[in-house]
Amino acid sequence: MVDRLNVSRGVSPFTMALLVSLGVCLTGLGGYQLFRLNDTHQRDEALYSVSPGTLQVWLMTLDPAQPEDAARLADRFVGMTLPQRRAAVLAIVRADFLEAMGLSFADRRRLQILMLQALGLALGKAPALGELWFLSAKLRSGLFGFDATAQHHLELSFAYAPKEVDLVLARLQMTSLAWPLLNARVKDIVRHDVTIVDKAYPDRAVQLREYLLKAGATL
Numbered sequence: 001m002v003d004r005l006n007v008s009r010g011v012s013p014f015t016m017a018l019l020v021s022l023g024v025c026l027t028g029l030g031g032y033q034l035f036r037l038n039d040t041h042q043r044d045e046a047l048y049s050v051s052p053g054t055l056q057v058w059l060m061t062l063d064p065a066q067p068e069d070a071a072r073l074a075d076r077f078v079g080m081t082l083p084q085r086r087a088a089v090l091a092i093v094r095a096d097f098l099e100a101m102g103l104s105f106a107d108r109r110r111l112q113i114l115m116l117q118a119l120g121l122a123l124g125k126a127p128a129l130g131e132l133w134f135l136s137a138k139l140r141s142g143l144f145g146f147d148a149t150a151q152h153h154l155e156l157s158f159a160y161a162p163k164e165v166d167l168v169l170a171r172l173q174m175t176s177l178a179w180p181l182l183n184a185r186v187k188d189i190v191r192h193d194v195t196i197v198d199k200a201y202p203d204r205a206v207q208l209r210e211y212l213l214k215a216g217a218t219l
Contacts (some may be wrong), residue, residue: 051084051087051088052087052088052091052092052097055088055091055092056097056100056101058076059101059111060101062111062114064110064111064113064114069114070114070117070118070121071118071121072118073114073115073118073122074118074119074120074121074125075122077118077119077122077132078122078125078126078129085129085131085132086131086164086166086167089131089132089134089135090166090167090170092115092135092138092139093134093135093138093170098111098112109143112139112142112143113143115135115139116136116140116143119135119136119139120136123136127156127160128160129160130156130157130158130160130162130164130167131157131164131167133153133154133156133157133161134153134154134157134161134167134170134171136153137150137151137154137157137174138170138174140153141174141178146178146181148183151182151185151186154171154174154186154189155185155186155189157171158171158189158192158193162192163196165196165197165201168193168196168197168200169197169201169204171189171193172194172197172208172212175189175193176190176208176211176212176215176217179212179215179216179217180216187217187218190212190217191219194208194209194212194219
């Protein structure tokens with residue numbers, strides 16, 4: 001009986017020491033991994049605020065050949081505030097956004113494909129972000145033509161962002177260039193968007209209507 005008590009008393013400190021040692025090892029390993037993550041991933045995230053200009057700089061750090069960079073960009077899209085994300089989208093859809101980065105045509109195309117992949121990941125996490133659906137439609141139409149998928153993404157952008165005037169103007173600019181290719185649902189979206197511009201920018205609405213009519217639109 002006494003021997004058993006002595007054994008049990010001897011095992012308890014040994015077990016405690018083993019657990020403490022294991023805890024120290026795990027803490028050290030976790031700290032090392034956190035350091036690596038901070039050094040390789042979060043450092044770039046913290047260096048740049050979110051604006052169209054700083055986004056250009058940050059995009060230059062991405063490698064289109066690395067799938068994890070699409071995930072980084074997706075997280076960045078989702079993590080932006082609404083004003084930041086909308087400003088970023090409206091900047092990216094401008095023709096001079098990528099041109100100002102000094103990339104070759106091939107590199108611009110690779111970056112656009114990376115952004116399109118990132119948008120798919122971002123919208124899988126947050127499907128109600130209408131501005132991202134619009135950006136996806138814009139990028140896809142530029143890369144592969146104004147196909148059924150691009151039109152479907154435009155419809156989703158309208159479903160989740162029907163009255164945001166800046167997005168309405170960008171969406172109208174995109175659709176007015178491809179009126180003969182639009183399906184009936186997207187044509188109805190164009191007509192709705194024109195009424196939004198009528199109220200927000202009546203001076204611009206007159207010119208916009210004339211442009212759409214010349215493109216063959218029936219308003």
